[in-house]
Amino acid sequence: MQHRDVSSSATVRAEEAGTPAAGGTDPWRLVRTDHDPTRAAHHESLFALANGTLGVRGGLEEAPSPSQGSFLTGVWERTPIEYHERFPGFARHTDTRLPVADGTRIALWLDGQPVDLAAGEWLDFEQALDLRAGALNRRLRWRSPAGATVQVEAERIVPWRAPGLLCIRYRVRSLDYRGPLALDSVLAADNAAAGQGDDPRIGARVDGGLSLTGASADAAAASVCQSTRRSGIRLACTQRHRLPGAALAFEAADTDAHGARQRYVATLAPGDCATLEKYVAYAWSEPGEDIAETVLLDAAAATLAQALEQSFDRHLERQAEACAAFWRAADLAIDGDPAAELALRVNLFHLRQSTAPDGRGSAAAKSLTGEGYEGHYFWDAEAFVLPALACLAPELARGMLEYRVRMLERARAHAREMNHARGALYPWRTIGGDECSAYFPSGSAQYHINAAIAFALRLYVDATGDTGLLLDGGAEMLVETARLWLEAGHYSPRQGGAFCIRQVTGPDEYTALVDNNHYTNRMAQRHLRHAAATADWLAREHPADWAALAARIALGGDEVDAWRRAADAMYLPVDARLQVFPQDDTFLDKPRLPDALRDATRHGPLLLRLHPLTIYRHQVCKQADVLQAFVLAGDYADRAAKRRNFDYYEGVTVHDSTLSASTFGIVAAEVGHADKAWRYFREALRVDLDDLHGNTAHGVHLAAMGGSWMGLAWGFGGLRCHDGTLAFAPTLPAAWRGYRFGLRWRGRQLRVAVHAGCAEYTLLDGEPLAIRHHGRALTLHAGRPAVLPLSGRTRFPQPFKAVVFDLDGVLADTATVHHAAWKKLADEIGLPFDDAVGERLKGVDRRASLEILLERSPRVYTEAEKEALAARKNAYYREQIERFGPGHLLPGARAAVESVRRAGLKTALASASRNAPLLLERLGIAGLFDYVVDAGRIARAKPDPEIFLAAAAGLGLTPADCLGVEDAAAGVAAIHAAGMAAVGIGSGPALAEADRQLPDIAAFDIGQFATSA
C-alpha cells in the first residue's frame, strides 16, 4: 500500500447535512467538508487519532479551538474528593486524565500577519479520516481578506506501532499569493482541564491542569516539561522537524508560559509549495516515580531520533500495514449499505485506537478522544469493547486484562474499604486502580463490575486459547473477584434459602441500591461457576500453580464448593403474573414514570432533569439490565421468555445510556423483532456520527462503538460462545443484500458471510474448527466454505413434516361465539366490553380471558366466584356450539386440512378451548387430525408455547418440523416461541409477526409452504 496525496482525493459530501457520514460513499474514508465552528469539538472527537497510549483530537493545525487536546493514558491527576457529609469507605480521591502538551499546532503567517481563517473565505475544505491508511488527511483552499489564495494540506498519524509519537506533514501551496510565509510550530502546554458544569458525566472538578515545569526551544528542537500537582507524574514533550523541498528555513525559537515554539519561514510565489514535517514525542514517568526531567527529555529525544530515521512516507506505509492487519481480521463488508459499512469501520477504528497491548491501561469510556468521564475505565471496557477486540485484536484484549490483573492489589484494598474480609472488588470507575466515584449509589454499589471482568477473561481465553494469562495472574483475579460474592450475598431463609445479593446497583443506574438485581445475580452465578471450573482445571492441569495460589490467598478447603453452592442457589425469580424476570425485588411494584415527568422539558437524559429519588421511585430504565444479562449470559432463557422480557422492558426503558441501544438491538434480533433490531442497531451505530446524545464533543462513546460491532456479529450474526464453542444464528436485515464479518478465533481466521437465504462460513486458515449454526453443530475446514440456510424469518417452502392448526378463528368461526358469550357475561355482571377487550381475548384460554375481563371490575372476585363465572360463560358458549354442524366450518377449512394430509404431512389441532373435541365432532372433522392437544393438560395460556410444543410432541416430531397456523397475535407468538414457523390467518397488523399472513384459511395452499418430504 502506498501513500496517496491527500490533495488528489475527491471531496465526498456527507449523507445528512453537516454529518460526516456518507451515502454513495467511499466506505473507507470518513469525510467532512463542514467547518462550522460550533461543531468543532464534535469533529475533533470523531477525527481523533490514537494508539492506546497517545490520543490526539482532530483539530486543525492552523486553527486550534479551545477544545483541541492531546492525552496520554499514563498521565492523570489525583484530586481529593471532599464531601460535605463523608462516610467510611467513601472514595478519597478521583483520578483525572488531563490534557498534555498539544503537538498539533502550527500557526500560519502570510505577509507578516497571523492568519485568521474565520476572516477569510473557505473555498474548498475537506477533512478525512482514512481508515485504510490510519491517517487524518486534510485539505483547505482559502482566500485571505487581502485576496491571497493558498492551499493547506495536512497529513497526520499517531502510529500504532510507536507509542508516544505524533507525525504531521504540513504543506502550504500558493495558488496566487506572492510574499512571505511563516509557520510557528508550537507545543501548546496551556490546556486547562474541563469543568463539570452541571453535567456529572463530563468529569469532576480538578483544580487546574498540568503545571509547566520547563520549556526550551532552539533551531534543532523544542521541548516542554509538565507535571501533575498531586499524582506525581512528570512528562516531557519534544518536537523536531524536517523541511523537505528546502522551501522553509528555521528562523527563530522561543518559549513562554504557554509552551514552546519554532518558527520556519519561506517566500512563496504562485505555485510554490512549502512543506513542514513535524514529529512530536512524549515521555512520562510512573506516578510517584523519582525521575529527572532530563531523563524524560532524553527518552523523548530518543523516540524522535528513531522516528527521524524513516521518511514520512515510510511512517505512513508502516501505519497502513498495521491497519491492513486489523482490517483483515475484521473482514467487514455490508452489501448494499456503504454508509453503514463506513460507520461500522469508523467505530472499529476507534476501538482499535483506544487501547494498547502494554497492560498499562484499558479502554476508557471516551477512549483517548476527550475529557468525558475524566478518562475513567468502567465496565464498558469489558462488556462492550473487549468482545470486539478479543476477536479482532486479541493482543489488545490481553492488554486490557493485564491492566486489571495489575490492579488486583488495589481491588483487594477496595474490598476491605467496603468491609469485606476476603476477596477483591474492582472499583466502578478508576484510572490508577482506586475507586473514583464520589456518588456511591451509582458507583461503588455496582458490584457487577467484578462479573464483567470475569466475563471478559473467559471470552478472551475462549477466543484465543491463551490459558497462559490465567497462570499469569488471571486465575488469581478470577478467584479473588468470585470470592467477593460470598461476602456480599447471603442465603436468605425468607427467599426459600436462595442466595441473595442485596443493596447493589445494576448497570441500569436509574434504580440504585436494590436487592437481587437480575443482571448482577445472573452474572455472579456465571462468575462463581466459571471460577469453580477454572479452579478445577488449574488443580488438574497445573497443580503446583494452584497450590501456590491457594496458599497465597488463604483459600479455604471448601471455598470452591461454596461458590458452586451459591451459584446453584442464586435467587433469580420469575414474576408469576408478568412472566418476566424482575429487574430487582421491588422494581415491578413501582409505578411507571408519568408523562408529566418524562416529558418535562423533552431534551437531555432524565438524569439531567430529575432528582435521583424521582427516577428511583419509578419503573424507568436508563438501560435494561435483564436484556443485558440475556446478551452476556443468555442461555438460561428460551426465546419466548426473552421476547416477553424484551417487550416488557422496552416499555419502561428510555435509553438514556448510549449502551442501551446495542443491547436492545442484539436481543431484538434474537427474539425475532427484526425491525427493532435494525432500528436499535442503527442507533448504536451512529451515536457519535450523528451526535445522538449531544455530547460527542467530550469524546466518542466507545461502548456504543463496541456495541455496534456486537450488534452486527452478536445481533444479526447471532454470535455467542457457550462452553467454549462458537455459535451463530444469523439473520439478514431487510435493508441489506448481505454482510460479512471476520473473527480471529483460537489463532484462525474465520469469515461469516450472510446472503439472502444462506450463511456461508469460511475458515481461512488453521486446524478444523467446530461451530454451531442455529444450534446445529458443524466442523469447518480451512478453505472449504460451509453454506447453510438462514432461518430467521422462515422462507417457504421448507420440508415441514406437519401442520398444527388452531381451531377457533382458523377452521371455525367460534371466535364470534366466544365473543358473544363473553359479552353476555360482561353485560350481566355490569362490566364494559368493547372491541379492545374482545381482541385481547382471542386465542386466550377461558380462565385467562376471565382475568382480562375482570381487570376493569371495581370489586375483587373470590376464586369460587371466578370459577362460577367461567362456568357460566362456558355454558353460554356450549349452548351455541351444540347447535353447530359442518356448515359452521369456515370456507376452505376442510380443504386446507385435507390438502395437508394429501401432501403426506401430519396434522394436529392445538386449540386452547376445552370444548375442542366436542366441536370437532360437530364440525365433522375429528377424523382429519393425527393428534389433538388436550387443552385440559395445558397449564400456561398462549403466548406460552406449551400447547404447540405438546402438539409437536404428540406427533412425535421436533418443533422445527412443524408449521403452525393461527389467527391471533398471542398464537403466533406461541408458535414462534415453540420454534415453529407461523402462518397468520387474517388481516391487520396484529399478525405482522407471522412468517406469512393469509387473509383467510381458504387462501391456504400447502404447496406454498412445504416441499414434499
Add this chain to the structure above:
Amino acid sequence: MQHRDVSSSATVRAEEAGTPAAGGTDPWRLVRTDHDPTRAAHHESLFALANGTLGVRGGLEEAPSPSQGSFLTGVWERTPIEYHERFPGFARHTDTRLPVADGTRIALWLDGQPVDLAAGEWLDFEQALDLRAGALNRRLRWRSPAGATVQVEAERIVPWRAPGLLCIRYRVRSLDYRGPLALDSVLAADNAAAGQGDDPRIGARVDGGLSLTGASADAAAASVCQSTRRSGIRLACTQRHRLPGAALAFEAADTDAHGARQRYVATLAPGDCATLEKYVAYAWSEPGEDIAETVLLDAAAATLAQALEQSFDRHLERQAEACAAFWRAADLAIDGDPAAELALRVNLFHLRQSTAPDGRGSAAAKSLTGEGYEGHYFWDAEAFVLPALACLAPELARGMLEYRVRMLERARAHAREMNHARGALYPWRTIGGDECSAYFPSGSAQYHINAAIAFALRLYVDATGDTGLLLDGGAEMLVETARLWLEAGHYSPRQGGAFCIRQVTGPDEYTALVDNNHYTNRMAQRHLRHAAATADWLAREHPADWAALAARIALGGDEVDAWRRAADAMYLPVDARLQVFPQDDTFLDKPRLPDALRDATRHGPLLLRLHPLTIYRHQVCKQADVLQAFVLAGDYADRAAKRRNFDYYEGVTVHDSTLSASTFGIVAAEVGHADKAWRYFREALRVDLDDLHGNTAHGVHLAAMGGSWMGLAWGFGGLRCHDGTLAFAPTLPAAWRGYRFGLRWRGRQLRVAVHAGCAEYTLLDGEPLAIRHHGRALTLHAGRPAVLPLSGRTRFPQPFKAVVFDLDGVLADTATVHHAAWKKLADEIGLPFDDAVGERLKGVDRRASLEILLERSPRVYTEAEKEALAARKNAYYREQIERFGPGHLLPGARAAVESVRRAGLKTALASASRNAPLLLERLGIAGLFDYVVDAGRIARAKPDPEIFLAAAAGLGLTPADCLGVEDAAAGVAAIHAAGMAAVGIGSGPALAEADRQLPDIAAFDIGQFATSA
C-alpha cells in the same frame, strides 16, 4: 427569690467520678469540681447558657479554651456545596451557624503578668448551673506559682427575657496577695468554624468563620462588627461595664485583628475584692438586609443602655422569676432519686433555653450549645423537643411552628426541586429554609419530616387550644405538606391497590431509599387524616379563610377526599410469619449484621466504622422506626403487637442514635418491659451528663433531653393525646418511691403524681378537664385530686368478676399427650423434635404448631399435605384422650374451678384445642364453666388475644373484669394483650411476665386474687 452569693454554696461532688451529676445532691444545681482540660469542651456544652436567641458556652472567663464560643440563632453562613458528581435537585448550599464574637473572656493579670491557671494550684473549684436561678455560678481559689492566693467568683446569665444580652459579674478576691491586678475584658472575634474531620455529624466544611469588619474600644465601651461572607448577615457586639465597689478603674482600651478589649486595674491587699460587671449586647441583620453597621451598633448600645438601668442583682431576680414560672409548669419531682431529678431538670433547662418565642428559629439538634450538625434544625425539633415544650412552655412551641410557617415558601420550592408539581416538602436539615443535606439518601429522602411537623402542630393545638395558629398559616402549612404525600406515593396494583410510598428514608438512617417505610406510611396516614379533618373544620368554622386558602393554593375540589382515600388505603402490612410490622418492604429479608462487622472495633457508631452499603445490606437499625411510630401514632396496634415488635426490633437495633433510647424506653413501659423501660430511660436521661456518645463536646443532644422528659411523662406516665383527649397509663419504676410531673394543658395547670399503688391527678386551676386513666374516662375539677389505682403489673386482690382458664397444662395434663402425638408425627416424617420445639408448641394451635414443626423440613409441603399431617396428629391425640377420665385432671384443678364459682365469680374456658369439648366431657368438668370458647371460631393463635377476648365477650364482661390462668408464655402474652391480669401456672422464666406465678393449679387460691364482688 433573692440572689445567693455563689461563694457560700456548698461544693457537691459528682456521683460518678468526673461526672457532673450528683447523688445525695441538691437536685437544683448541676455542679462540677473537675477541671480536667481534656473535658473542657464537654463541660462547656453542659454548662452553656442560652435563651433561644443567644447561646454562650460555659467556658471560664479567665481560661478560655479553643472550643469556647457564643452563637446567635440569626447568624449563619451559606456555603455552596460542591459535588464531584452532582445531579438535579441536589442541595446547592448549606447553612452553618458560626460562632460570633465571644463576650465571656476576662483575662486576669497579677503582678503585671498574665495568669496561666494551668501553671498554678487549683485549691478549690466549683462550677454550678443553678437551675432555679437560671445562672452559671463559679468559684475558683487558686495559688499562683509565686504563691499568691486569690479567689475568683463569676456569675453569668443569658437573660431569658432579653434576647442578645449576656451579663457577667466577675469578682477577684485576694486571700494573701498584695499587688496590682488587671482585668482585660475582651470581645473575642477570632473563633474559627469547626472542621468536619471524619465525623459527618459535626458539620460541613466552611471556609473560615465570620469576618471582622470593624472594632472600636474606649473607656466607655468596646465593640466589634462582624459579617458573614456569603449569607449577607452583619453583626455588632458591644460591651460596657460597671465597677461596683470602685476597686477597679479603667486603664486602657485597644482593638486588633482578634477583637476589642478594655483594661481595668486595681491594687489588691489580702482581703480586698475587685468586682467587674460586664454587659455584652448583640445586634444583627437579616440575611441580605441592607443595613449599616452604625445602625447595628446603635441597636446594641440601646440594649446595653436598657440593661444598665437595672442592677445586676435585679437581672438575677428577673431571670429567677422567669425560671420559676417554667419550673412551676414542669412541676417535677422524683421521690427517692435526686440524681435523676437533677438530670431531668438539667435536660428541661436546656430544652427551655433552646428556642425563643419569636418565630425566628426552631430548636437546633445541638441547641445553641455547640457547632454539632452545623446548628441545623431537623425533625428532632418537632418529634422530641416540641412534645415537652408544648406542655411546659407553649409560647416556645408556637415560636417553633411559626418558624416553619415562615419557611413554607422555601418548602414549596424544595418540593419543586424534588420534581413534585404540588405541595411543600420541608428540608431535612436547614437553617434558612433550604435543604442543606449534601447526602440525600439520609437527607432529602427523609420525607417524614413533613409528618413530624404536622404531628407537632396537632399536639400544640391539642395542648393549647390555640386554633389561631391554624388561621395564621398553620392550616396552609398542614395542607401543603399533606398534599405532597399524593405526589410522592401511588396506588399500587401489585399491593392490592394499597397506597405505597417508595424510595424514602425513615428516621432509621441505617436503611435508606426504601419502599413503604412503616413509620413514614403510618405518619403520612395520620397527616392526611389530620389535614382532611382540619380542612373540614376550617370549611365549617371559618369558611372565608378556607375559601381564601383553597384559592391561594389552587386546591382541587376532590383533594380533601383524595387525602382520606390515600390514608385509608395506606400500605401498612404485617409480616405473616413474624407477626411484626416490617420496617420496609425488604427489611425483614435482609440478614442480621454479623458479629464480625458489628464488633469490628467496638467503639463509635456503625456509621463511623462501616460503609453505608454494608449497613444498608443488613437488618440493623440505628433506631427503630416501627417503635417510633408506636410512640407518635400508636393507637393502631394493641399491646401484644407492640410487644412483639419491641422484642423483634430490639434484637436488631444498635442505638447509634441518641434518639433511640427514649423511644425504646417509652414503648418498653407501654408493653410491660419494666426493667427495660428503666434502663432505656436512664440512657436517654444521661446522654450528655455521662457523655454516652462521646460527642457532647460539640453540643448537647437536645432530642435525647426532650426524649428523657417523654420517657418520664409518655413512658412511665403513659401520656398520650388521642383525638384531643389527654390520656395516661402510669406505672412506677421499681427504683423510685414516686414521681410527679406537671403540664400546661389548654390554659390549665395539671399535676400527675404517681406513688406506690396509685396515681393522683390534680387540676390546679381552670375549668374541669376530661382525661383518661388506663382507658377509663374521668373528669378533673380544680383543687379536687383524683386518686386511682395504678395498674401496670396488677396488684391482687382486685374485684374480678370472672376467671378464664386455659385447659391444656392448667387443668389437665394434655400437654404431654400433645407432645407425644407431635413427636410421633415428627418421627414418622423424619423431622427433629427436641425440647425446644416442644416448648414452642405449648399453647399454640394445631396448625401453627405444625408450621413450627415444619420449619426444619428440607422440603415444602403443599396445603393438602399439611392438612393431612395435622389430621394425623389429631388422630393420635384423640386416640389418647378418648381413654381419659376424671382421674386425668391435674391435682387441685376441680377444686380451683369450684372455688372460683363459690366465690361468686364466673368461669370460662379458653383452650386452643378443638378437642376441648370432648375433653371436658371425659374429665367430668363440662358443667363447671359458664362459657367455653369454640376454638373453631378463633382465627388467630395465641399470643393473639382473640381467644381471651372471645371468653370475656361470651361471659358478657369487659376484659378488665377477668383474670386469666395460663401455663404457657404465649398464653400469658395473649391474656395481657386482651387487657386481663394473668396468673401463670408452672415454674421457669418463660412465665415471668405473668402478674403472679404459681407452681401448679393446686396452689391456686381465688382469695389471693379477687376481692368479693
